[in-house]
Amino acid sequence: MPFTLATWNINSVRLREGLVQKLLGEETPDILCLQEIKTPIDKFPTEGFAAMGYRHLVARGQKGYNGVAILSKLPITDAGDSDYAALGHARHVAARLENGVVIHNFYVPAGGDIPDREENVKFGQKLDFLTDMRDAFRADRPQRAILVGDLNIAPREDDVWNHKALLKIVSHTPIEVQHLSDAQEAGAWVDVTRKDIPEGRLYSWWSYRAADWDAADKGRRLDHVWATPDIAGAAHGSRILRSARGWDQPSDHVPVFATFDL
DNA sequence: ATGGTCGTTGTACGA
Numbered sequence: 330m331p332f333t334l335a336t337w338n339i340n341s342v343r344l345r346e347g348l349v350q351k352l353l354g355e356e357t358p359d360i361l362c363l364q365e366i367k368t369p370i371d372k373f374p375t376e377g378f379a380a381m382g383y384r385h386l387v388a389r390g391q392k393g394y395n396g397v398a399i400l401s402k403l404p405i406t407d408a409g410d411s412d413y414a415a416l417g418h419a420r421h422v423a424a425r426l427e428n429g430v431v432i433h434n435f436y437v438p439a440g441g442d443i444p445d446r447e448e449n450v451k452f453g454q455k456l457d458f459l460t461d462m463r464d465a466f467r468a469d470r471p472q473r474a475i476l477v478g479d480l481n482i483a484p485r486e487d488d489v490w491n492h493k494a495l496l497k498i499v500s501h502t503p504i505e506v507q508h509l510s511d512a513q514e515a516g517a518w519v520d521v522t523r524k525d526i527p528e529g530r531l532y533s534w535w536s537y538r539a540a541d542w543d544a545a546d547k548g549r550r551l552d553h554v555w556a557t558p559d560i561a562g563a564a565h566g567s568r569i570l571r572s573a574r575g576w577d578q579p580s581d582h583v584p585v586f587a588t589f590d591l
Numbered sequence: 592a593t594g595g596t597c598g599t600t601g602t603a604c605g606a
Contacts, residue, residue: 394604
């Protein structure tokens with residue numbers, strides 16, 4: 330049975346409950362993975378989503394920061410979480426579908442502004458988080474798994490508006506790209522979005538600070554859909570909903586979709 | 592070439 334999955338950094342699910350409902354109503358993904366919900370789970374707005382058929386929720390939250398949620402029309406069970414880099418943040422949660430497929434939803438630390446762990450603790454924490462991801466995938470090679478989320482790294486030259494200009498900007502520095510690549514290789518993860526759309530510039534995030542995000546188009550592909558090799562061949566139809574960046578009171582990220590025939 | 596905008600919480604900090 331095919332299912333469509335979307336991942337979206339919502340930047341406060343309570344402020345943007347209406348935008349989530351708009352997405353669910355217009356695009357009807359079977360599963361929606363959210364990051365930066367910025368709320369404890371007891372304050373997650375479940376009722377409206379349930380009324381639209383999204384009755385299943387597996388989530389981790391905290392007050393004000395971070396937080397990840399998997400909202401689903403299909404039955405899912407809680408498959409745990411992790412606390413990579415021992416930050417004590419809600420940055421990962423996993424859910425299992427009835428067919429055994431496990432969905433990992435990640436919010437990798439942004440890493441601050443200075444790309445140097447000596448000068449900026451947050452940058453070191455980001456690298457450590459990615460190293461711990463790598464080690465976890467090495468120790469326990471994932472199978473029949475999907476990994477999505479805001480990984481806060483744009484790995485390819487055509488994942489950013491200007492490769493050369495961003496080489497020293499956090500999210501596109503070589504050391505971050507290498508750490509992400511090491512984590513990806515450790516799990517043999519296939520970049521599903523780039524499997525489906527191998528050529529051309531792709532962005533999923535545009536800064537709030539640009540005067541005209543659409544005209545300037547200084548985007549980055551920070552949000553990803555990966556799958557293990559045993560199910561990556563079942564993935565197709567990847568797309569990025571650029572138009573969501575133009576919605577009223579938007580998130581600075583837009584949803585990324587993929588469909589799996591499993 | 593620098594500063595630009597959001598969200599949450601509280602008038603600072605993270606992104």
